[in-house]
Amino acid sequence: MSDLCKMTVSEALEGLSKKDFSAVELTKAHVSACENARELGAFITESFDLALQQAVASDARRASGNALPLDGIPVAIKDMFCTKGVRTTAGSRMLENFVPQYESTVSANMFANGVVMLGKANQDEFAMGSTNLTSAFGPAINPWKRADGKPLVPGGSSGGSAAAVAANIAMAATGTDTGGSIRQPAAYCGITGIKPTYGRCSRWGIIAFASSLDQAGIFTRNTLDAALMLKSMAGFDPKDSTSANLAVPDFAAATKRGVKGLRIGIPKEYRVSGMDGDVLSMWEKGAELLKAQGAEIVEVSLPYTEAALATYYIIAPAECSSNLARYDGVRYGLRVAEAGDDLDDLYEKSRGAGFGEEVRRRILVGTYVLSAGYYDAYYLKAQKVRALIARDFSRAFEKCDVLLAPTAPTPAFALDESPDDPVTMYLNDVFTIPASLAGLPGMSVPAGLSASGLPLGLQVIGKPFDEETVFAASAALELAAGFPGRK
Amino acid sequence: MPLDHETVTRIARLARIRLTQEVQEKTLPGLNSILGFVEQLSSINTEGVEPMVSASATTLRLREDRVDDGHCRDAVLANAPESFAGFFVVPKVVE
Numbered sequence: 001m002s003d004l005c006k007m008t009v010s011e012a013l014e015g016l017s018k019k020d021f022s023a024v025e026l027t028k029a030h031v032s033a034c035e036n037a038r039e040l041g042a043f044i045t046e047s048f049d050l051a052l053q054q055a056v057a058s059d060a061r062r063a064s065g066n067a068l069p070l071d072g073i074p075v076a077i078k079d080m081f082c083t084k085g086v087r088t089t090a091g092s093r094m095l096e097n098f099v100p101q102y103e104s105t106v107s108a109n110m111f112a113n114g115v116v117m118l119g120k121a122n123q124d125e126f127a128m129g130s131t132n133l134t135s136a137f138g139p140a141i142n143p144w145k146r147a148d149g150k151p152l153v154p155g156g157s158s159g160g161s162a163a164a165v166a167a168n169i170a171m172a173a174t175g176t177d178t179g180g181s182i183r184q185p186a187a188y189c190g191i192t193g194i195k196p197t198y199g200r201c202s203r204w205g206i207i208a209f210a211s212s213l214d215q216a217g218i219f220t221r222n223t224l225d226a227a228l229m230l231k232s233m234a235g236f237d238p239k240d241s242t243s244a245n246l247a248v249p250d251f252a253a254a255t256k257r258g259v260k261g262l263r264i265g266i267p268k269e270y271r272v273s274g275m276d277g278d279v280l281s282m283w284e285k286g287a288e289l290l291k292a293q294g295a296e297i298v299e300v301s302l303p304y305t306e307a308a309l310a311t312y313y314i315i316a317p318a319e320c321s322s323n324l325a326r327y328d329g330v331r332y333g334l335r336v337a338e339a340g341d342d343l344d345d346l347y348e349k350s351r352g353a354g355f356g357e358e359v360r361r362r363i364l365v366g367t368y369v370l371s372a373g374y375y376d377a378y379y380l381k382a383q384k385v386r387a388l389i390a391r392d393f394s395r396a397f398e399k400c401d402v403l404l405a406p407t408a409p410t411p412a413f414a415l416d417e418s419p420d421d422p423v424t425m426y427l428n429d430v431f432t433i434p435a436s437l438a439g440l441p442g443m444s445v446p447a448g449l450s451a452s453g454l455p456l457g458l459q460v461i462g463k464p465f466d467e468e469t470v471f472a473a474s475a476a477l478e479l480a481a482g483f484p485g486r487k
Numbered sequence: 488m489p490l491d492h493e494t495v496t497r498i499a500r501l502a503r504i505r506l507t508q509e510v511q512e513k514t515l516p517g518l519n520s521i522l523g524f525v526e527q528l529s530s531i532n533t534e535g536v537e538p539m540v541s542a543s544a545t546t547l548r549l550r551e552d553r554v555d556d557g558h559c560r561d562a563v564l565a566n567a568p569e570s571f572a573g574f575f576v577v578p579k580v581v582e
Contacts, residue, residue: 101562198542212541238550242543310525317521321502328503330575335568343578344503352505360504361517364495367502368522381528383538388531390539422517423524439542464544 023072071114094354104205122160132159155185180432187457198439202237265400321366
């Protein structure tokens with residue numbers, strides 16, 4: 001592996017600006033690294049020709065003195081983002097041949113900042129999963145190894161994005177996070193991942209899963225890089241009705257603030273039974289490290305934490321069943337029909353064949369909880385409990401500035417250790433879902449290794465649109481933890 | 488109350504997803520596991536609580552009432568499984 005691939009985004013920008021290497025050289029090094037790491041299954045579609053064209057254009061801009069803020073940085077884009085002219089599948093057979101005719105706002109913003117796209121990253125089907133095992137194009141593999149050598153899941157749903165950044169084959173990768181799909185894979189792969197506040201990044205052109213929860217974010221190898229990348233992605237977009245009309249702050253400056261005087265809340269309800277002992281001690285150590293830098297540690301209570309998972313698994317499937325109704329075998333996506341079939345046959349056969357097991361299950365759950373006679377008992381009830389969960393956070397933030405919690409209850413597990421029962425699987429997201437329901441920003445920072453030598457992440461959760469404090473605390477944690485990185 | 492096969496058939500029909508007998512057999516336990524799990528919410532007192540419909544606190548914006556899109560028929564049809572003369576093609580729906 002070329003040393004060009006091991007650099008951070010900020011180091012690469014410096015090297016490009018000093019003419020130590022060109023964008024074409026940087027991109028070629030990454031393309032070659034991608035080709036040598038195909039066994040990771042990090043990409044569904046590679047776009048190396050496009051990447052080289054973009055790199056040539058980047059070098060030309062730099063030569064003429066018009067370099068853009070992220071000019072020449074090679075990244076992976078999760079396959080949930082529509083990319084004009086580049087196949088976008090959402091990890092589903094349903095969209096196996098879908099070539100968007102338009103560009104998502106987030107990827108367009110990144111291209112306008114000079115980013116180079118290596119390809120479309122693997123993911124769980126329609127972002128429904130915590131392992132990347134529900135992808136119709138095969139699993140992505142975690143580049144970390146356990147002593148027994150069994151292939152490990154990278155987490156999900158943004159598993160390919162996390163694997164690519166951890167394996168040094170992309171400098172950064174976009175993700176989407178509905179219930180933890182950026183933070184949990186970042187923790188499993190030993191990298192940094194941020195889901196900003198709901199409304200910070202435009203959802204326009206992102207394939208919809210659960211619209212009141214979906215939010216774009218970024219994977220990088222450190223907090224400064226995440227700050228630089230997020231700055232380029234975020235911003236008001238009139239095309240998304242829930243986009244926040246707020247200026248995008250200087251996140252990079254916030255990484256240098258430190259935590260002196262900052263109140264760090266420790267939510268006591270997150271000490272759930274069954275939590276891995278290594279995870280618990282890492283959490284305690286993380287709080288100690290922040291305290292040593294001048295932060296104040298306060299215990300806070302989020303009484304409705306235990307109800308969050310059940311609330312999510314009503315709301316997300318309900319929204320999913322509604323959003324995925326658009327896949328009708330008529331306008332785009334898979335069509336399965338035989339001569340003599342009527343329109344209902346066409347709908348039912350296309351949808352029966354196009355959706356995988358987990359997506360089908362969630363559509364059915366969502367259809368049930370929204371159906372006549374059950375709507376009030378399930379969906380309306382869940383929306384009310386969601387309000388209580390959000391209220392928990394606003395009350396906690398009267399006593400603290402950010403919250404510190406584990407990202408996931410365990411380190412990464414092997415592909416064949418993934419539970420068959422969906423509810424057991426959903427427990428992976430127990431620490432990420434509450435912040436998703438409340439729409440809060442959350443960042444996972446690698447904080448140390450488990451006894452089995454696998455990365456563990458800590459999560460910093462902030463107030464709405466206060467990513468700056470999240471960056472400040474995360475950067476301080478990163479510095480103090482001195483995470484060793486992958487050997 | 489756990490779902491039975493009849494209910495699953497009805498939901499699948501509502502969702503326009505055709506399930507083979509074998510897939511339906513495999514689907515039922517997972518659905519019941521999820522619905523059993525989410526049942527716990529019924530014990531939470533939500534009297535007087537307004538439902539939260541969005542994580543975004545802002546009200547929806549209004550925009551000027553003018554055409555800002557269109558003239559992109561070919562792009563709209565570009566991914567259609569079947570199109571003809573500028574239209575989507577579907578099975579005959581009117582006898």
